[in-house]
Amino acid sequence: MFTSGFLAMNKPAVDRDGHLRDLNQWTPEVASRLAADAGVNLSDEHWAVINVVRDFYQRTQVSPAMRPLVKMVRKQVGVETGNSVRLHELFPESPARVIARIAGLPRPKNCL
16 A cells, blocks of 8 residues: 555555544644645644544544534634634535544544
């Protein structure tokens, strides 16, 4: 799968959807690599969302789908970030899936 030991060391194995096979291998550096693969350049605003989602997962063992994600981010980060339009700008395609991927979490159950 990897062409060199360097790549394998810096980018843990992912499944066919790009989610970590071993969630314990997540680090901020791994998140940056996964974000780059998704075309996302992480800012403080991105990290605030990622931290909210990782905290939620640690408490519930659930990766949030879009609706609960928006509500959580609105409550914990603020209304400027906690809306679906802004989350789509920050995490293009499917925000709940992209955030879960970058945050080192499983794919949300209710996301296509």
